[in-house]
Amino acid sequence: MKGIDRILTKYPSLKSVAFFHSHILWPSHFETELELMEKFQDKGIAGVNFVCNDVLKSCDLNATSEIDTCSKCIQIRRKGLRLAQSSFKSIPVKFKVHAFYFPKGISVDEFKSTHYKNFDVGYAVLSTIVSRYRDPYITIGKYRSEIEVLVKNAIGLYEFFVEQLTLIQPDLVVLFNGRYAYTRALLRACEVVGIKYFTHERGANQTKYMLFENTLPHDLAYFEKCMKTSWEGGIHPVSEKIEIAKRFYENRRMGKSQSWFSFTENQIPDLLPVEWNANDYNVVFFLSSEDEFIAIGDQWVSPLFTTQLDGLEYIFSKQADIENFKYYIRIHPNSRSAVEFVKKVSQLESDQIRIILPESPISTYQLLFNANKVVTFGSTVGIEAAFWGIPSINLGVSFYKQLNVTYNPASRENVIPMLTDRKLPPKNKSGTYRYAYHLSTFGYQFEIYYPESLMSGRYRGYNLQAIPRLSQIAFANHIKRPVFINRLLTKAEVKLRYYLHLRRTFGR
Structure with missing residues (x-):
């Protein structure tokens, strides 16, 4: 259709x-x-x-x-x-x-609940700010001047x-x-x-x-x-749907772009950490971009942990040093600019815990296929692990949580026993086909x-x-067609604004 x-x-x-x-x-x-x-x-x-x-x-x-x-x-x-x-x-x-006042010192959670009539302006503005700066440790004070502009304009709009x-x-x-x-x-x-x-x-x-x-x-x-x-409709028979779903996972493993860029294309396909020991029980955490779902809405707030860092700190504060038990934490390659987040995760490193930085060439899929168990906070790798027959624990909110293909602890207390259970079997992977088929075919x-x-x-x-930017267009054409503003300007005004723009952009 x-x-x-x-x-x-x-x-x-x-x-x-x-x-x-x-x-x-x-x-x-x-x-x-x-x-x-x-x-x-x-x-x-x-x-x-x-x-x-x-x-x-x-x-x-x-x-x-x-x-x-x-x-x-x-x-x-x-x-x-x-x-x-x-x-x-x-x-x-x-x-x-x-004009819209919100008090100084307001927390992010308090700001999220800010409404103007039926408009959840707090969530909406945070979504713009988070996307703009990729900052998972956003504070209202840090970006207050920009937030004020966005709030006032959004309400006016x-x-x-x-x-x-x-x-x-x-x-x-x-x-x-x-x-x-x-x-x-x-x-x-x-x-x-x-x-x-x-x-x-x-x-x-x-x-x-x-x-x-x-x-x-x-x-x-x-x-x-x-x-x-x-899954229940569509033009393909079930057997073909399954084949399409399988290709989805194969393509991701090979780093092929689908609806967005692949973040594994710069990794070395067979590379594992130098200290990797197949005789250990290796648990690999695959993190998402920490800022990814901060400001979408309440349904994306995890009932277990407020952030991935919160989850990691809880787990490793409770985790005893078990013999031959090793943890690897793969920070998402798209988190390069989240300097503070990377720094805080890196501080967890120990003899038992190895941190793999965003820019590391270590292969995400080599880690996946060699892991005894995979832990995510909603990352797509969680359902990929389930497809490849690897026990997968999901500690966050995800589009696949209801498919019963991953272990979804009901409380924090359930996390550690599930994490340390060496006999935890992989879940039935039939639901992974439904997910992958939809992501392979949806849209018009x-x-x-x-x-x-x-x-x-x-x-x-x-x-x-x-179409070129203003700074790439001949100035003479600008005077003839000042289309970049909502009113006609005099030549003097155009010249002045263009001059100031050049000063800001090129320092001249």
Whole structure:
């Protein structure tokens, strides 16, 4: 089924739709919206585009509101809408900055619960900040000035969307992801006004996109429902589904990119730690990026440990020095920039515990296949271990937790006995097929956008992301077409802003 067919099957009387073009500089997401827009137009469905003209200061794409980034974003949008021959009306985002006070010294957990009406603005803003800095030890004081800007703008944007949706009354809204500060403002506005929405994200691979009906992409119950639908329906017989699932695990073992980049491609395939001893009982911890699920929502908060470090410290404070028992902790390769996290984990190293740093060439899969037992906090390696017949303990929240393919301790007290049990057998792996088949096939095939890689592609033959930034464009062209702001500037103002931009960027 095509993406547009999925929408029209659910909403056959659809007459109008609204888009918010929020993440234009993140490849494939704006192109997804353009494709859907064209499809709606072909069906005679009208709509509007909510667009930013240098209004949303400190956004996900442009944290410091650089002129050349705003310029590129607007130029891509205009070019894309022309390529799509958009008949939708473009409505510029306009809002009043809302004053919103939160006390000094507020904790992250307290801030997470911060709401403005039905808008969980605390979680939304944290999601943007965490993604921006990849900082698992975020404090509100550390980023307070940026957080204040995001909170005030997000609330102002929420009120703008509530007003516009109430006025326009579209039948449906389409937006990217929905977990960030500004997109979640629209998502919550839809909910309070009573308008249905679809969030969109990448699909199983670079040739697909996915639609999530009235929810966020990380909704656990929604994922489980989609996984069940994929397995019980679909175009493949069960035998072929199993083969597709097997290829999923084989491809991951070989470091092939699927829906995102492979983090094992720079590792040496057969490399194990020099001190590895096959006669020991080797337990390997595979960590996730510590910041990955900090600010998605309460359903991703582990009932056992608040963080992976919390879990590691608890385990090794309780763990006696058992003879021939060795622990290896593989810090996720994507955690290179999480300096403080890496430092704290590294402090756990001892004669019994070996830390493998993010940049280490030691092979993740060589560790996996030689481990007597695998422990994760929700990492995909947890279900991969189950597929390969290795006992797997999951201490966190994951998309596969309900499949009964990993051991999921009910309490902290259950962790150590499970960890030290040398006779713990692997779980039945039948559920691993359902998970892998869904991740191999979910989403809808692009028909107009042609992806050339995860980060580039062509929309109607044109690479939108190749449009140059302001600093790469001849200055003379700028004076003729000052498209990067929401009002016409005099030549003097353009020159001044461009001069200041050059000073900031190039020191001249």
